[in-house]
Amino acid sequence: xxxxxxxxxxxxxxxxxxxxxxxxxxxxxxxxxxxxxxxxxxxxxxxxxxxxxxxxxxxxxxxxxxxxxxxxxxxxxxxxxxxxxxxxxxxxxxxxxxxxxxxxxxxxxxxxxxxxxxxxxxxxxxxxxxxxxxxxxxxxxxxxxxxxxxxxxxxxxxxxxxxxxxxxxxxxxxxxxxxxxxxxxxxxxxxxxxxxxxxxxxxxxxxxxxxxxxxxxxxxxxxxxxxxxxxxxxxxxxxxxxxxxxxxxxxxxxxxxxxxxxxxxxxxxxxxxxxxxxxxxxxxxxxxxxxxxxxxxxxxxxxxxxxxxxxxxxxxxxxxxxxxxxxxxxxxxxxxxxxxxxxxxxxxxxxxxxxxxxxxxxxxxxxxxxxxxxxxxxxxxxxxxxxxxxxxxxxxxxxxxxxxxxxxxxxxxxxxxxxxxxxxxxxxxxxxxxxxxxxxxx
Ligand code: UDX
Numbered sequence: 001x002x003x004x005x006x007x008x009x010x011x012x013x014x015x016x017x018x019x020x021x022x023x024x025x026x027x028x029x030x031x032x033x034x035x036x037x038x039x040x041x042x043x044x045x046x047x048x049x050x051x052x053x054x055x056x057x058x059x060x061x062x063x064x065x066x067x068x069x070x071x072x073x074x075x076x077x078x079x080x081x082x083x084x085x086x087x088x089x090x091x092x093x094x095x096x097x098x099x100x101x102x103x104x105x106x107x108x109x110x111x112x113x114x115x116x117x118x119x120x121x122x123x124x125x126x127x128x129x130x131x132x133x134x135x136x137x138x139x140x141x142x143x144x145x146x147x148x149x150x151x152x153x154x155x156x157x158x159x160x161x162x163x164x165x166x167x168x169x170x171x172x173x174x175x176x177x178x179x180x181x182x183x184x185x186x187x188x189x190x191x192x193x194x195x196x197x198x199x200x201x202x203x204x205x206x207x208x209x210x211x212x213x214x215x216x217x218x219x220x221x222x223x224x225x226x227x228x229x230x231x232x233x234x235x236x237x238x239x240x241x242x243x244x245x246x247x248x249x250x251x252x253x254x255x256x257x258x259x260x261x262x263x264x265x266x267x268x269x270x271x272x273x274x275x276x277x278x279x280x281x282x283x284x285x286x287x288x289x290x291x292x293x294x295x296x297x298x299x300x301x302x303x304x305x306x307x308x309x310x311x312x313x314x315x316x317x318x319x320x321x322x323x324x325x326x327x328x329x330x331x332x333x334x335x336x337x338x339x340x341x342x343x344x345x346x347x348x349x350x351x352x353x354x355x356x357x358x359x360x361x362x363x364x365x366x367x368x369x370x371x372x373x374x375x376x377x378x379x380x381x382x383x384x385x386x387x388x389x390x391x392x393x394x395x396x397x398x399x400x401x402x403x404x405x406x407x408x409x410x411x412x413x414x415x416x417x418x419x420x421x422x423x424x425x426x427x428x429x430x431x432x433x434x435x436x437x438x439x440x441x442x
Contacts, residue, residue: 001188002026006075007082008104010034010041010068012160012267012336013121013153014084016053018068020164021082022060024192030068031075033103041068049335049362052161076111080185081118084153089271096125096275105132109139112146117185119151119172123212123272125279129205133175149174149182150205152212157266158333169199173208216272217292222257223264224298230260230439231301240439241421260439261420262306262341262393263299265330270296270339302438303341306391306419307348309436313389313415319353322412324387326380327394327420328360328367335362342393343367345419349391350374359383361396384410395422404431 003026007018010032018030032038040047044058060066069075085100101122108118118136120129133148140146150173155163170190174182183202187194194200203211230240240260248255264270273292280289314321330340337343342360350356350371359377360367368376377383380398384390384407392399400422408414414433418425421437428435435441 001191003080003185003188004078005029005080005082005189006031006078007084008032008072008075008108009083009085009100009122010037011084011086012048012050012157013086013155014082015041015046015057016050016155016160016164017082017084017121017153018066019053019056019060020161021189022063022066023056023165024190026065026189028060028066029075029078030066031070031072032068033070035070038068038070049333050160051158051333056161072107073111076108076116077114079116080189081108081116082151083118083120083122085122086267087122087124087271087275088267089274093278094274095278096123096271098124098128101128101132105135106139109136109146110141112136112140112142115142115145115181116140116147117180117182118146118148119182119186119189120148121151121153123152123216123268123275124150124209125275126206126209126213126283127279129173129209130175133178133205144180147175147178147180147182149186150208151186152208154212154215157336158331165193166196167193167198169201170194171201171203171208171211173203173205176204213272213276216269217276217289217295219257220264220269220273220299221291221295223259223269224295226258226260227263227302227439228298231298231305233439234442237442238439239441241437242440259421261302261395261418261422262345262438263302265339265341265344266334266336267338270299299341303345303348306345306393306417306438307352309417310349310354310389310391311352313417313434313436314354318349321354322386322388323349323354323356324383324390324411325349325356325358326360326383326390326392326399327363327396328358328376329363329394329396332394332396333362335360335366337363337366337370340367340394342419343370345391345393346374347371357383357385357387360394361398363394380407381410387411388413388415390416391419392416392423393419395420399423404428404433408432
């Protein structure tokens with residue numbers, strides 16, 4: 001059955017969720033306080049890079065099934081509401097900034113004059129949903145008829161459309177003892193996905209909130225585990241990529257997220273592990289997650305290591321060394337530079353006095369806003385021109401498939417640091433390059 005759905009927040013999560021809900025057959029209204037963003041979305045334009053999303057958005061804007069507004073009262077008429085606003089790290093603190101989520105509830109709840117279910121999708125500190133559920137009941141003119149449930153999102157940037165339409169599981173947290181219509185409504189919203197046999201776990205609110213942060217904490221830990229092993233490989237001459245292949249064949253371990261390199265970044269993993277620790281501390285169980293501080297530190301150490309490696313390759317002299325940094329986005333197929341290891345490394349090199357030139361196929365605009373003093377180039381060739389050292393910092397396909405013999409002619413000195421262990425090392429070495437991986441060929 002087709003429902004009317006509103007989605008509050010139109011960033012990576014909200015815009016993708018709104019388009020995804022339209023694709024599932026619902027009539028959707030996307031809401032944001034940012035007028036410029038809403039105008040662009042209403043014209044069918046996606047204000048960020050996400051493969052497949054522009055096509056999906058345009059399809060449903062054109063069909064009339066998907067609209068955008070800054071007017072929350074228009075959206076309040078929907079049967080179902082999703083909260084997809086950001087929960088960034090607070091300035092100078094580890095905790096998550098909840099003001100955008102709270103603002104949605106403060107705006108929406110007083111407008112609810114007919115029964116409605118609000119599904120929170122944003123990543124929040126455990127305990128938030130119970131607090132908001134009570135607030136909704138208190139503020140909504142319909143009182144108990146306005147329900148709040150938690151339905152965390154697990155989408156990855158670069159695969160956001162796929163992850164929204166074909167998730168590997170759906171999780172719904174409902175208020176124990178006050179179960180209302182939320183589960184039945186969620187089953188209607190996701191009927192197509194559930195019809196394919198997708199696992200659907202109904203939990204209490206706290207479990208649903210914790211599922212999300214635990215998943216991200218686990219992924220971050222897996223990456224930092226292999227990066228810690230990479231540090232050992234570097235001093236013993238072992239090869240972390242072969243090691244990861246070998247342990248990854250054990251089904252209990254698995255090869256995914258054992259990619260050693262510059263480490264994790266982005267708008268989720270770093271801030272989520274910090275907010276999780278902060279929340280554990282507030283709950284008096286900080287020790288339980290103290291290992292996440294180590295996970296964070298291992299991760300940040302990789303950036304420092306890469307900068308030192310560049311300096312060594314430049315003959316110990318950073319000042320004036322010409323360094324080509326390939327990649328600025330936190331991962332390929334994204335233009336997101338939030339907490340990007342690639343851009344952070346470029347910034348550190350720049351501050352240390354290196355003559356840095358950066359090229360990224362999609363993230364230039366966002367990266368320039370963070371580092372206006374770094375020269376960003378329009379092509380890989382321009383960045384490589386005359387370089388003493390090349391650093392591959394994001395594993396874009398364009399870099400992985402570059403011809404080492406052809407690009408050798410562009411640089412001053414054929415030295416490459418593969419910060420993502422993504423290049424065919426033997427080919428580069430054969431073509432005359434001095435090749436350095438992270439945790440291999442050190
Ligand atoms: C992540 C989670 O995967 C997703 O489920 C959640 O909803 C949001 O956070 P995302 O931030 O899009 O998604 O990126 P992800 O693909 O998880 O990568 C995170 C970071 O880890 C990237 O910087 C990536 O380069 C790095 N990474 C990933 C590694 O360093 N090694 C790996 O093996 C895998």
